[in-house]
Amino acid sequence: MTKLFRPAIALVALLVIVPASAQDADPLPSWNDGPTKQAIIDFVTKVAEPESGDYVPIKDRIATFDNDGTLWLEQPMYTQLAFALDRVKELAPEHPEWKDTQPFKAVLEGDMKTLAASGEKGIVKILAATHAGMSPAEFQTIVGDWLATAKDERFERGYTSLVYQPMLELLAYLRHKGFTTYIVSGGGIEFVRNFSEGVYGIPPAQVVGSSIETKYEVIDGEPTLIRLPEVHFIDDKDGKPVGINEYIGQRPIAAFGNSDGDYQMLDWTTAGEGPRLGLIVHHTDAEREYAYDRDSSIGRLDKALTDAPDKGWIVVDMKNDWKEIFPPKQ
């Protein structure tokens, strides 16, 4: 595994700003050579080449990326859910009633079966207790503190290092070729904004995601925003094209996802006129990461996998297309 320690890719930060010279050599060094890598490079090259006939002006080079399972790990549970469960445990001393109230009781007892049975209603209660009642700035501090210390059990690494090395290279490559890269996540917009700039090189304003209501109030003379325990927008499935239209105001020419939750984003993107790229990350590598698709409750990839050939979407075979999965451990 010495490859993992190649000095040139020792830091995520370095990879996000791969110098132009390195890019020209091989923009996607963690991708194995083959039709998948070639299809990506062919698309990017032709839209950036004024003489190609498929040239797209820089202002229209919009690329949207799902986050969970496309840019970072989503198994065995969404990272934001891991955050919420940890947060319930941390807040439990202030809420003695949780010991006898579901779904909090299940969380505190580690009873994932009962938690799962509590369904969407249970999750909404947990989100309300852990994501609302503070300002966006306070929420950022809480999330940042958690991300700085929490670790995935299997990989024994922090979550922000469990991002896909090949996708970091792809983000950098696209930006190098004049694309603006956006995250379009079913996850919470303010949760993702916490690390999107540092980890992916994507600033807060280029993150689209699900959100809860926020209210403005002047408290003791201090203008304040407060996060409310009410859903504002669900940026998943049908919501993805709607969110893209609302936040970005343009149809992307390239979209990247990994589950049926990205189907509509891919479909809307690739149905547009001119050159289009749709790409699905297929998790096929149980040894280095996870293997799951049609039967997974997290990141289910069924209809999009079936329809990909007809739609012309590229399906990345993680096991065979990716040389590395994660950046090397620091």
Place this chain on the structure above:
Amino acid sequence: MTKLFRPAIALVALLVIVPASAQDADPLPSWNDGPTKQAIIDFVTKVAEPESGDYVPIKDRIATFDNDGTLWLEQPMYTQLAFALDRVKELAPEHPEWKDTQPFKAVLEGDMKTLAASGEKGIVKILAATHAGMSPAEFQTIVGDWLATAKDERFERGYTSLVYQPMLELLAYLRHKGFTTYIVSGGGIEFVRNFSEGVYGIPPAQVVGSSIETKYEVIDGEPTLIRLPEVHFIDDKDGKPVGINEYIGQRPIAAFGNSDGDYQMLDWTTAGEGPRLGLIVHHTDAEREYAYDRDSSIGRLDKALTDAPDKGWIVVDMKNDWKEIFPPKQ
């Protein structure tokens, strides 16, 4: 009035991309020298100067601008309302029932008094009939066609040329100094996006505004977005800081408005730590534009004008601070 024809400012487009050399000479040539202009230049200079002690990194140099009355004309009625009324007249042949139905009857008869009396309910009906039931792309075509031909009666000019020359210079100056400039408008986000890039140099993704609901649907195999006659978000007053937080995800360090609808945006912006700039355009020039403030039903400026000295907000006296109001006629 030969000044109006100075070749150097002959085109709006040229002014949006004022070359650096011209900027270094006088970045705000249409502003009269004096404390207002100096306060703007002092603020911009210190936040962009690494040695100043008030330095702000480029990623945090966020500036937000109201649109109606701050960047372009809003009298005698909001331009978007003029669009809606024209659109009612254009659609009337397809809706014979409008001849006997309010508020459409009032619009068709030019009876502004009855229209005003129909209040918010009447306006919502007009917006539903003129702004919904089509895709965002179709709406863009309709708005673009209208803006290309419609003219303001008093100035006998198209609306996109009735933008404030000093503010165009300010936008360009801020961007030249590393700011990202956003529009944060009470007007419709997709209406403003139609001309924001061409007129202000502000791309669609940097426009925040009011919106109606949009739904995603696959029609005859074609992925489609459809604008619905339901309000999604009102980006005015309390809504401005909420919208900024949602779309931009950062608190601006500079905010520009002209009415009490901008109060909360200015207050939230300037209450932040570090160097801050709040600026209000006060319409004081009945001869070259309009003079209105506390008693106006459009763009009322009352509480913000009263509180400006305490809050440290700069109040632009249009008549005395601005050499030019609009770009020269082409």
